[in-house]
Each structure stands twice: as structure tokens, then as C-alpha cells.
Amino acid sequence: MVVMNMVQAINATLRQEMERDKSIVLLGEDVGLDGGVFRLTEGLMDKFGKERVIDTPLAESGIVGAAIGMALNGLRPIAEIQFMGFIYPAYQQIVSHAARMRNRTRGGLSVPLVIRTPYGAGVKALEHHSESTEAIFCHIPGLKVVTPATPLEAKGLLTSAIRDPDPVLFLEPTRSYRLLKEEVPEGEYLVPLSQARKVREGSDVTIIGWGAMMPLIQKTVDELVRQGMDPEVLDMRTLAPMDYASIITSVKRTGRAVIVQEAPKNCGLGSEIAARIGEQALLSLQAPVERVTAPDITVPLPKGENYYYINPARIERAVKRAMSF
């Protein structure tokens, strides 16, 4: 075991997987010589050479499109998009090609591709550096969307994503990159995709979150426990295809659900989770499903970010509203 933050855990995972499998190549803007703007790929070009750690031209559609071609011809590319706010030129490649290649060829061709990108607000960043638009990717059949909450989770989920036969969008919560350190095994470590993580077992209410919301939920839960409550906490970690079964099982038991979502409210993942609970656990509910989300506005620049970004107090109030029924 080595104590690592998420940046170090991801870097170590990339290194380990590249040592294991020569067909893995990394490509993206500034991933080589510079080691990535967040230093996620630091030292990898030195170790594996510039043919395997590729500084590409500044072209997101080109990066993902070329990675699709590489995957079609036997490689296992890991593309980095520098920030989620810059991924949209590649949206066509992701939706119209990566996600559907297997189906449109009836299994003849496939795209084992990982697209890594930092996402999320709360870091006082420039415009277009704080997006949390996971929902527009989770809507796409054929694509998997994964986001880790901790360094250990990052290692396990990224290893599984790299070995997955289908395209995976791997969302790295920027705010959590260096937020927390924990012990991470040096050897191989896998976390299965499409399985939620029960962070805390409880009986009063199910709090559902993912990515950068998990540390905020943890803070809230610590406070709630101090006040004598017993919440259950689920980290969804694979956002598509999502493990709805774990949510339903939990909510049927606790009778209450609070969904915490960094993204704006309308058509967010929370909408779908609430609908599933309505379909499958309505008669177990003792309170309306609560959603803690960003408002439906553009992420404000740093001076206004505090209005937008979710804080533990908001989560606590939502839990108490649910508990008041």
C-alpha cells in the first residue's frame, strides 16, 4: 500500500496498465512532454516513448476520432480531453461512431477506448473549465460513463475502464484531484463497472451521489450522525449503465432518497434516478424524493460560484426535509 492522492493514483494506474499491455497508447494535448496540465501523465513519455504517449495537435474531434481509428486497428487508446468544457467538438465522434460501432457492425468491429477528462466546478477556474455535463453522455446507448470519488476508487475503476471492451468516458473530478490521500495497493486493483459502492450502511435515508459530491456528502453525513441520524450513502461511480438495482434495494429499506448532483437540475441524472425510484419503489417511500442540484444556469465564474456550488448545508437541509415526513 502507498498513500496517494487521485492524481498519483491515476498516474500509477496508467503506468501499470501500459507496462502490462503494449497496445495501450495515450494521446491528447500536452500529455507528453508537459505530463498533462494537471500532471496526470507525468513521466509517462519518458518511460514509454513519444510513440505511446502522443502530444497531438490541438483538436478534440481529431483526438477522439483518431483514437477510434486506433481502436479499430487493434490498439487500446486512452485519449485525454484537457477539460470537459472542451469535449464538445468530439461529441459527434463519441456519439456517432465510438458508442455505436459495435452495434452498427453487429459485433464485427468495436472501440475499446477510454476518454479521460477532468470535470466539475468548485476550483475557481476559468470559463469552460467547470462543466459537469455527464448527463448528455449517459443518454447515449453503447457508451459507459464512470467517475471515481477517491484515489483508491480511481485506480480500480480506471483499470476496469482500460480493460473494458467498450468505449468508456472517464470523468475525473478536478476538485478531488488533490483533495484527499489514501492507501492504494501497488499491485493490480480492479473495481467492477456498473456496481454502486455502499459508502455507509444506514436505515433512515439513502443519500445518492457520485464524483466530487462524495466528500461533501461525507461531511454532511458526519454531522447528521452526530445529530443522531443514520443515513445510508451510495456512490454510483458508474453513471452509465447505472446500477439502479442498488438504489431501489436501498430506498425500499430506508423509505427516503436524497440525490446530490453537481450538475444543473433539468434532465440531470437525478431526474432519471428519481423516476426509477418512482417506478420501482413508490410504495416504500415515506417522503418525496429530494434532489440537491445546481440551478439551471451556466456555471458562474469564480466570483459567483458560491451561489452555484453545492455545500454540505444544502445537503443537510434536504435530508432534514425528507426526514420531516
Place this chain on the structure above:
Amino acid sequence: MLIDEYDPLKGTMLQILDKDGKVKHGLEPEIGEDRLVQAYRTMVFTRLADDKAVRLQRQGRLGAYPPSKGQEASQIGPALALDKEDWMVWAFRELGALLLKGVPLWRLYLYWMGNEEGSHFEPDIRVTPSAVPVGSQVVHASGIAYAAKYKAERSVVLCYFGDGATSEGDFHEGLNFAGVFKLPVVFVCQNNQYAISVPRKQQTAAATLAQKAVAYGIPGLQVDGNDVLALYAATQEAVERARKGEGPTLIESYTYRMGDHTTSDDATRYRVEKELAYWTERDPLSRFRAYLEGKGLWDGKQESSWQEEASRQVEEAVKQAESFQAPSLQEVFAHTYATMPEDLRQQLEALDKELNGSKEG
């Protein structure tokens, strides 16, 4: 090298066969006689198969279809320069190239009839599925070529797209990527003069499409797109460069779509009659046939017996495609992911019950 002699900025176009099939002195490429005959046979076969597809659409037996008529040389000429191990990346109007590469016609009919199995090719054939979003396949070609180079394979990638695609961002990103990494790709732009209704002049103020290569630091060459020999010769050079590690080439195949954009289109809304007459005189088939007859490789008797045999094969392909079973509900779900997620499995079961299990009430 033709690539050095035909400067795209000077507007010189490579032509080896004139419109009457007379060969230009000193330019005749070295190519086996069998290969020449095979090219011609494939061109004839393509025209018949294409014509059949249009008729099938009119009869309601095939969906919307983009006709190839007039572009047979433009499709087949470049493909003649490929080996079995080479990749072909295409858009949607490349019927002749696919047939030459060895994709069975019945599969292509099956695709246009509306079945994904029509894009399930044998893995060793190295052909991608059609890419309907215009230009989006160009970046794939560069990635495939990167992988070929990385694996130190001998293979090259031939990538087709149309004149409209040159306005798309992916055209730029794909050529730029290939140029930077000196990748083994030959980009063939089938400039058929129209992107549906919008004429070539409205796509770009550039004098030729081939000259766009200059900006990527790669060679570009404009070729008579109805001259199968010129296309073969230019592509052959480009393929050799690619195999030697000298990087990509852009070939503009200057041709003409004699039919509609697709069977849903009506080209008379935006094209004048005399334009079609001009290009009919430059038909790629009659020109090549005259050349082959001049060399004693083809005659009227061979023509009529091949027409008969090709028509028979086309009918056979129609039969095979039409008798292919429609997909089951399970099949349309099965290839969304390598392993079906639990939630999707439940959706499949529920839909199956809803559609087929109504007896249970």
C-alpha cells in the same frame, strides 16, 4: 513522380486517358493486363448493381440509396492500388471500391435495405462501415494508420470522402494529424461537383481541393476522376510513399455524379441539362472500354457475355439480401455493449413481453 509534376496550386490535372480512351504518351502506368480487365469488369458490375439498387428503391424493396453512376472510375481507380492487407475507409458513395476490395454485393444491399448485418464484414477484409455524418471518417483513417505504423505493419489506409467533406472540421483535423505524424494514408476526395445541391464553388474559394494539401505540408494532386488509369497511377505513387514512411497524400478525383444525391433527391432542381450531357461524353466506362479494346484486351463479345453474367450475379445478390432474415428483438439489443448490462436486459425482457406476450394480458 507525378506527385511532383502536377502542382495543385498551378491547376494542372493529371489525365492519362482522354475522353475517347486515347492514352497520353509516356504516362501509361505499369499494371497487369488481368488487373486492367478486372477493373473494367468491376466498373461494369458496379454500374449494373447501382442501377439495380435505384430500381429496387423505386419498387420499395430498398431504402434511400446514394447512386454511384458516373463515379465508377473515381471509386475503383484508387482501390486498384491496394493490397489485401490495406484498409479502406469510406463515406457512402463508394460501391465500386468496396466491390473491388471484396465486400460481397449482397451485404451492401442488405445495409441499404436497412439491416446492420449489412455492415458486418469479414474481419480480414479491413473495411470500416459507412460513415454517413459527412467527413467524420477522415479522422478514423488517420488513427487506423497510426496503429498500422505503431505495429510496424506494411499496410496503408485509403480514405474516401466527398467535396462537401472538405468544409468539415474533421477533414482538417484528420489531414493535419496524418501530416504531423507522417502516417500511411491516401486521402481521396471524390469531387463530384455537388454536396447535394450546393456546388463545389460554394464549398471553398480555393481553386482546387487538392491544393488544401499544401496547408498540411503534404502532397496534393488533382486527377481526372473519370480516368481510371490516372487515378490508379496517382494512388499507386501515394501508396508507395506511404509504405516507405513518407506520409500521406491528398488526391482530388475530379468527377461528376450523374444521378441524384440519393433516391430521395431530385437533381433537376439544381443542375442544368447540358452539364449532364457534357459529363455523359466523359463517361468513365466507355473511355476505359475503348482503351482496353485498343489494346486487344476486350471486345464486343466479351462485353455482352460479361453484361449477362454480371446481371445474373446482381440478381443473385438481391435474392440473397432479400432472403436474409430480419433481426430478432434480441439481436437489436445484443450488440449495444459486449456484455448486456443488467438494466438493459430487463428492458429487453419487458419489451419482449409487451410486444410478444400480450396473450398473458
